Amino acid sequence: MSANKGLNLTLKVWRQKNQDDKGQMETYQVKDISTDSSFLEMMDILNEQLIAEDKEPVAFDHDCREGICGMCSMYINGEAHGPGRGITTCQLHMREFNDGDTIYIEPWRAKAFPVIKDLVVDRGAFDRIMAAGGFVSVNTSGNTQDANAIPIEKANADKAFDAATCIGCGACVASCKNASAMLFVSAKVSQFALLPQGQVEAAERVQNMVKVMDEEGFGNCSNTGACEVECPKGISLENIARMNREYLSASFKSEEV
Amino acid sequence: MTKLDAKIPEGPIAEKWTKHKNNIRLVNPANKRLIDVIVVGTGLAGGSAAATLAELGYNVKAFCYQDSPRRAHSIAAQGGINAAKNYQGDGDSTYRLFYDTVKGGDYRSREANVYRLAEVSANIIDQCVAQGVPFARDYGGLLDNRSFGGVQVSRTFYAKGQTGQQLLLGCYSAMSRQIGKGKIKMYNRHEMLDLVIVNGKARGIIARNLVTGEIERHSAHAVVIASGGYGNVFFLSTNAMGSNASAAWKIHKKGAFFANPCYTQIHPTCIPQHGDQQSKLTLMSESLRNDGRIWVPKKKEDAEAIRAGKLKPTQIAEEDRDYYLERRYPSFGNLVPRDVASRAAKERCDAGYGVGTNETGEAVYLDFSSAIMRYGQETANVKGYHNASQEEIRKLGEEVVEKKYGNLFQMYEKITADNPYKTPMKIYPAVHYTMGGIWVDYNLMTTIEGCYAVGEANFSDHGANRLGASALMQGLADGYFVLPYTIGDYLADDIRTGAISTDLPEFEEAENAVRERIDFFLNNKGSKSVDHFHKRLGKVMWNKVGMARNAQGLKEAIEEIKQIREEFWKDVRVPGSGDGMNLELEKAGRVADFLELGELFARDGLLREESCGGHYREEHSTEEGEAERDDANFTHVSAWEYKGEPSDAVLHQEALKYENIELKTRSYK
Numbered sequence: 001m002s003a004n005k006g007l008n009l010t011l012k013v014w015r016q017k018n019q020d021d022k023g024q025m026e027t028y029q030v031k032d033i034s035t036d037s038s039f040l041e042m043m044d045i046l047n048e049q050l051i052a053e054d055k056e057p058v059a060f061d062h063d064c065r066e067g068i069c070g071m072c073s074m075y076i077n078g079e080a081h082g083p084g085r086g087i088t089t090c091q092l093h094m095r096e097f098n099d100g101d102t103i104y105i106e107p108w109r110a111k112a113f114p115v116i117k118d119l120v121v122d123r124g125a126f127d128r129i130m131a132a133g134g135f136v137s138v139n140t141s142g143n144t145q146d147a148n149a150i151p152i153e154k155a156n157a158d159k160a161f162d163a164a165t166c167i168g169c170g171a172c173v174a175s176c177k178n179a180s181a182m183l184f185v186s187a188k189v190s191q192f193a194l195l196p197q198g199q200v201e202a203a204e205r206v207q208n209m210v211k212v213m214d215e216e217g218f219g220n221c222s223n224t225g226a227c228e229v230e231c232p233k234g235i236s237l238e239n240i241a242r243m244n245r246e247y248l249s250a251s252f253k254s255e256e257v
Numbered sequence: 258m259t260k261l262d263a264k265i266p267e268g269p270i271a272e273k274w275t276k277h278k279n280n281i282r283l284v285n286p287a288n289k290r291l292i293d294v295i296v297v298g299t300g301l302a303g304g305s306a307a308a309t310l311a312e313l314g315y316n317v318k319a320f321c322y323q324d325s326p327r328r329a330h331s332i333a334a335q336g337g338i339n340a341a342k343n344y345q346g347d348g349d350s351t352y353r354l355f356y357d358t359v360k361g362g363d364y365r366s367r368e369a370n371v372y373r374l375a376e377v378s379a380n381i382i383d384q385c386v387a388q389g390v391p392f393a394r395d396y397g398g399l400l401d402n403r404s405f406g407g408v409q410v411s412r413t414f415y416a417k418g419q420t421g422q423q424l425l426l427g428c429y430s431a432m433s434r435q436i437g438k439g440k441i442k443m444y445n446r447h448e449m450l451d452l453v454i455v456n457g458k459a460r461g462i463i464a465r466n467l468v469t470g471e472i473e474r475h476s477a478h479a480v481v482i483a484s485g486g487y488g489n490v491f492f493l494s495t496n497a498m499g500s501n502a503s504a505a506w507k508i509h510k511k512g513a514f515f516a517n518p519c520y521t522q523i524h525p526t527c528i529p530q531h532g533d534q535q536s537k538l539t540l541m542s543e544s545l546r547n548d549g550r551i552w553v554p555k556k557k558e559d560a561e562a563i564r565a566g567k568l569k570p571t572q573i574a575e576e577d578r579d580y581y582l583e584r585r586y587p588s589f590g591n592l593v594p595r596d597v598a599s600r601a602a603k604e605r606c607d608a609g610y611g612v613g614t615n616e617t618g619e620a621v622y623l624d625f626s627s628a629i630m631r632y633g634q635e636t637a638n639v640k641g642y643h644n645a646s647q648e649e650i651r652k653l654g655e656e657v658v659e660k661k662y663g664n665l666f667q668m669y670e671k672i673t674a675d676n677p678y679k680t681p682m683k684i685y686p687a688v689h690y691t692m693g694g695i696w697v698d699y700n701l702m703t704t705i706e707g708c709y710a711v712g713e714a715n716f717s718d719h720g721a722n723r724l725g726a727s728a729l730m731q732g733l734a735d736g737y738f739v740l741p742y743t744i745g746d747y748l749a750d751d752i753r754t755g756a757i758s759t760d761l762p763e764f765e766e767a768e769n770a771v772r773e774r775i776d777f778f779l780n781n782k783g784s785k786s787v788d789h790f791h792k793r794l795g796k797v798m799w800n801k802v803g804m805a806r807n808a809q810g811l812k813e814a815i816e817e818i819k820q821i822r823e824e825f826w827k828d829v830r831v832p833g834s835g836d837g838m839n840l841e842l843e844k845a846g847r848v849a850d851f852l853e854l855g856e857l858f859a860r861d862g863l864l865r866e867e868s869c870g871g872h873y874r875e876e877h878s879t880e881e882g883e884a885e886r887d888d889a890n891f892t893h894v895s896a897w898e899y900k901g902e903p904s905d906a907v908l909h910q911e912a913l914k915y916e917n918i919e920l921k922t923r924s925y926k
Contacts, residue, residue: 018837036531038672044536044788051786051841056833059840061324063497065537067668068422069328091671116468117838124445127325131437135430136389140309140737142380144387148344151398161391161416164423168327191389198389 006032007094010102011046013058016115023115025104039082039092040065040072060119067091067232070167073174074119075106080171080230088169088232108170110179112217123170125216126184133208134188136197150196160194163187165233172227172235178219183227185213186243187235193246203250210247261514261896261911264698265369270917271351274373277699281746288752289314293477294744295462297449297504299326301421301729302712303483304428305736311440312431313741315748318475319432320444320464322499322843327429330485330497331732334421335542335665337403337413338729340378345402349410351375358727359918361407361594362692362720363870363886365520367894368917369699370717377738378730382414384737390427392416403547405725407594407925413726418542418665424729428736447473448843449504450771452480452511452708455763459508459708463767465775467843470836472771474764476757478748479707481740482508486691486713488521490851490858491803492795494688495527495540501847502854505695505714513703514896514909516716517693518854519862522723522871523804524689525551525598528672528682529613529620538687539672541623542665543725546591548628548658549682551598552578553610553621560610564618570681581605589925596722596871596884597925599686603804604882606685613683624681629654686804690728692719692871693861696896696911700743701735704898707747711735716894721870775835778845783828787844790825794818794848794855802859807875811863815856815904822852856903864908867891888920 008031016023030049033042040062047057063071072089076082082092097103105119113121138144164187172183189206192198198205221240228237266277284292292315296307299321307319321329341354354375359366382400386392392414393401402411416423435441446467453461453476461476487502488494509515526541554560555577562568581601583590593601605611606619613620630647633654637645645653655678659666666677673683695703695710697717703710712732719727797817801810825848833839868877868884869891877885894911 034532034534037534038536041534041536045534048786048788051830051832054830054832057841059838063323063328063499064330064333065498066333066495066539067671068333068419069323069330069497070332071323071328086667087671091668093671093674095674120838122468123324127327127433127436127443127445130430130433133437135434136387137434138387139312140305140384140388140431141312142377142384142738144383147342147382147386147392148399152394153398154394154396157391157394157398160389161393161423164391164416164426165419167332167422168325191391195389195391197387 005099006034007097007099007101009033009097012102012104014106015058015118018117019114033094035093035095037094038065038090039076039094040090042094058119059117062090065090068167070169073108073121073169073171075108075174077104080108080174081232085229086232086234088167108174110173110218112179112181113170113173123168125218126168126170126181128216129181129185129209129212130188132212133205136192137201138197152195156194160191163190163194163235163239166235167233169232171230171232173218175226175230176219177224177226178222180221180227181213181218182221182240182243183231183235185209186239189243189246190239193242202246203253206243206246206250260704261696261909262698263367263911264700265367266699270368270372273369274376278742281742282749284745284749284752286314290316291755292316292748292751293318293756294479294481295475295477296320296481296483297462298329298483298485298714299432300329300331300483300485300712301425301428301732302714302736303481304329304425304432305733306481306483306711306740307441308428308431308435309737309741310744311435317435317441318444318477319441320447320449322446322448322467324445326432326443326445327426329425330500331425331729332422333497334729335418335540336405336544337415337420337726338381338424339405339412339724339726340382340414340730341375341412342379342382344400345411347410349412353410354378354412356918357408358718358724359720360923361722361724363722363884363923364720364888364892364915364920365869365913366718366720367913368915373739374718374731374734377734380738381730381733385424385427388427388430390416390423392423403544404592406543406546406592406598407589407724413544415544418544418662421729424733449507450846451767452508452705453763453767454511454705455757455761458706460757461759461764463764463771465771468838470839472768474759474768476759476764478751478754478757479709479744481709481711482695482714483711483736484714486694487851487854488688488691490794490855491688491798492791493530493535493538493799495524495538498537501850503847503850505710506850506854508695508703508705508708510899512705512899513708513710514696514898515694515857516696516894516896517721517861518858518897519865519872520692520721520870521688522595522690522692523599523686525595525602525686526623526684527687527689528669529615529685530617531615539668540687540689541669541682541684543595545623545662545665548661549591549623549625550580550627551582551591551621551623552580553605553612555579557609560612563612564614566614570612570622579610586925593925594722594724596873599804600873600882602686613685620683620685622681623684625658625677626681629658629678632657690723692716692721692723696894700746701740702743702747709740709744711740721872774846775842778829778831778842779835781829781831783830785828786830787841787848790821790829791848791851793821794852797821798855798858802862805873805875806862808863811859814859815863818852818856818859822856825849825852853903857897857906860903860906861895861897865891865895886922892920
C-alpha cells in the first residue's frame with residue numbers, strides 16, 4: 001500500500017465560542033499525519049496538540065466514525081464532507097490530501113442550523129420536521145398483521161430503502177445555495193409514499209412536513225442539484241420530484257373536502 | 258448469601274410469559290397520565306421503550322447525549338435481526354431460536370428470559386413492517402432472509418448492510434410521533450450524571466445540558482437505563498466514539514449489581530488497526546460470512562512474503578490456502594459463532610500465518626472470489642448466456658455481490674483503499690459488544706427498585722456469547738414488548754404518588770456531588786489529556802483482558818489499571834470551562850468510570866476459572882484449543898455489588914437452572 005510518508009498541513013479552522021459569538025478563522029499547523037488516518041483522526045491530533053498547549057480544543061460533532069450516524073458535519077475546502085463522493089467526513093481519509101496543503105474547515109452554514117460552538121451546529125429543525133409527520137401512525141403494540149400479509153413489489157421496496165438510507169446529516173442543506181431541506185424531507189416522504197403502510201396517511205404527511213420545513217427557515221429548491229452531488233448516501237433528486245407530486249396531489253385532495 | 262431473586266414465573270417455559278402478563282397489575286389509561294418515566298438512551302431499546310411507554314399514556318422524558326435520538330449507535334448495526342418466523346420453511350421455531358441462543362451463549366444465560374425473547378421475536382418483524390421499515394424482499398414481494406453464525410436455519414431479516422439503521426429510524430419515527438404529540442419530552446445533548454434515589458426507589462436523575470453546561474434535576478416515578486454497552490473500555494472498539502458506560506456505572510454505584518462484566522464479544526470480522534493514531538475500529542458485518550471464505554496461507558513463507566509486500570493474495574494457489582474454519586469446523590464452516598471464529602483467527606496469526614501489512618501484522622483474509630464466480634454462473638444460467646467467458650461471469654457475479662453487500666464493500670474500500678471485489682478483504686477481530694451489564698430480574702428491574710435496564714445495558718439474554726443479529730432482536734423485544742408490560746406492575750403503586758419534587762434533599766445531594774466532580778476536573782490542571790489515559794487503559798484491557806486471558810495477566814491488569822486510575826486523578830488536564838459545550842469534560846467523566854469498570858472486569862475474569870463464550874481462559878482449554886467450561890462450579894451469574902473501590906466489590910451469585918435444555922459441551926464441528 002501507500003508508503004507512509006507523513007503529511008504536514010496548514011489548517012484554517014472556524015472558531016466560535018458560542019451562538020452569540022461572531023467567530024473567526026484560526027490557523028493551525030499539524031505535522032506528520034499518516035495518510036491512513038481518517039480526517040477526524042487528524043482533527044483528534046490537532047486537539048491533542050491544542051490541549052498540550054493549554055488551549056481549547058476544536059469542538060466538532062462526530063460519533064460512529066463509520067459513515068452511518070450522520071453526526072459529523074464539516075464543510076471542508078468549500079464542500080460538505082470534503083472532497084470525494086458518497087462519504088461522510090469521518091470516512092474521508094488523509095490520502096486524499098497532499099503534503100503542504102492548506103485545508104479550510106467550517107461548520108454547516110444555514111439559517112436553520114445555528115452554530116453552537118466552533119464546528120458544531122444545531123440541527124434540531126430536522127427533528128421537528130420529523131415530529132410533524134415522519135412516521136406511520138401505527139401503535140407499537142405488535143398486534144399488527146403478519147409481516148408477509150402484504151407483498152410489496154421488489155422495485156418499490158428497493159426504492160423505499162434507498163430513500164430511507166438518508167442519515168439526516170444536513171449536507172444537502174449546507175450545499176444548497178438556498179439552504180433548502182427538500183432532499184432530506186423528500187427522502188422520508190418518498191420512503192413512506194412507496195410503501196403501502198405509508199400510503200394511508202401520505203397526503204397529510206407531506207403537507208405537515210412541508211409546512212414545518214418552511215416555518216423552520218429552510219430555503220426553496222431551485223433544482224440546482226448540489227444536494228444530490230454532496231449527499232453521502234446518494235439520495236436521488238427523484239425523491240424531490242416525487243415529493244412535489246405528492247404535495248400537489250395532496251393539495252387537490254384537501255380542496256375536495 | 259445472595260439477595261438476588263430473578264422472579265422467574267412458575268410453570269412450563271412456553272407459558273411463563275403469557276401467564277405472567279395475565280397476572281401482573283395494570284395501570285389504567287387515566288392514571289398513566291399521572292406517571293412520569295425517564296428513559297436514558299435512545300437506541301433500539303431506549304427508543305422503542307420511550308415510544309411505547311408514551312403511546313400507552315405515560316409521560317416520558319427521554320435523554321441522549323447525541324444531537325438527535327436518531328444517532329444512537331444501534332444505527333451502525335449492519336447484518337440483520339433474527340426472528341423465528343420460519344418463512345423459509347427450514348424447520349425454524351420459537352424453540353429452535355431459544356435453543357440456538359442458549360447454546361450460542363455457552364449455557365450462561367437465563368432460560369426464561371431467552372425463551373421470552375424467542376417468543377416475541379416474530380412480533381418485532383410484524384411491528385417494523387407496519388411502521389414502514391423497508392426490509393429486503395424477494396421478487397415475489399415477500400421478505401427475504403439470510404443466515405448468521407451459530408445456526409443452521411435462515412432466520413435473519415435484513416435491509417442490505419444497514420439493518421440497524423432502518424430499525425432505529427423506525428424507532429425514531431415512533432418516537433417522533435410521540436414527541437409531536439407532546440407525550441415524549443426529548444432532551445437531546447444531555448448526559449445523565451447521576452441517579453437520584455428517594456426512600457429506596459429510583460426517582461430521578463441529574464443531567465448536564467451539554468450545550469449550556471447547566472446541571473439539571475429531572476424527577477420521575479421510574480428510571481429506565483438504555484445506555485448500551487461498555488466496549489469502549491478497550492478504547493478501540495467498533496462502538497461509537499461517545500458510547501460510554503457512565504449511566505450504567507452511576508446506577509451501579511447507587512446499588513444496581515453489575516453482572517458478568519468479563520463477558521465481552523470480540524467480533525471476528527473487523528478492519529484491522531492501521532496504527533497508533535487510530536480512533537476506532539470498523540466492523541464488517543457477519544453477514545459477509547454467508548458468502549466470504551476465511552483463509553490464511555498454508556505456508557509460513559507465503560505469509561511472510563505477503564506481510565513484506567512481496568506477494569499478493571491472488572497469487573496464492575488454491576491448494577496453498579488454509580480455509581481454517583472450514584478445516585476445523587466442517588459442519589458450520591465459516592458460520593461458526595463469533596467467539597469461535599475470533600479465537601481461530603488469533604490462533605493462526607499467533608502461529609505466524611497472519612497477513613497484515615499494517616504495523617501489527619495481524620489479519621486474515623475474507624475472500625469473495627468463489628461466491629462471485631458461483632453467483633455469476635447462476636446468473637449466466639438464468640439469463641441463458643451459455644458461452645459466457647470467465648470474465649463475463651465474474652462481472653455478473655460482482656453485480657450480485659454488490660446488491661447484497663454494496664455498502665459494506667464501499668465502506669471497506671474507503672477505509673483501506675483496497676477493492677474487495679478484486680482482492681480479498683483483510684480482517685481481524687475487534688471488541689464489538691458486551692454481554693455483561695446491569696443485573697436485571699425477569700421484569701428487567703435492577704436491584705434498585707424502580708430502576709430498569711434494557712438492551713445491551715443489561716446482562717440478560719446472551720449468556721457468555723451473543724449470536725449475530727440477536728442484539729437488535731433483544732433491544733426491540735425489551736423496549737417494545739417486555740418493559741412496557743412489566744413496568745406497569747411496579748408503577749401500579751404510584752398512581753396516587755403525584756409528581757416527585759426535585760427540591761427533595763436527595764436531589765440536592767446528588768447535584769452537589771455532580772458539581773463537585775466537574776469542578777475537580779476543571780481545576781485539576783494536570784499535564785495529560787483524557788485520551789492519554791483512555792488509550793493506556795485500552796492497551797491493558799486488550800493485551801491482558803482481551804481474546805485470551807490467564808490468571809497472571811489478569812492480576813497484572815488489575816494492578817496496572819489501578820495505577821492508571823491513580824495517575825488519571827492526579828494528572829488529567831481538562832481545558833475550558835463548565836458553562837457551555839466542553840467535549841473534554843464529557844470525556845473525562847466517562848473515562849473516570851471506565852477506569853473503575855475495567856478493574857472490576859478483570860477481577861470478574863480472574864474469578865471465573867473456566868472458559869465460556871467470549872471469556873477464554875488459557876488455563877481452561879482442551880489440547881485442540883477449544884474452550885472448557887466448568888459447569889459444576891460456574892453455572893451461575895456473577896453479580897457485583899459496589900462497595901467503594903472495585904477491589905471491595907462483593908460478589909453475589911444467581912444460580913442458572915437448565916430445565917429445558919441439557920447442558921452440553923458446545924460443538925460446531
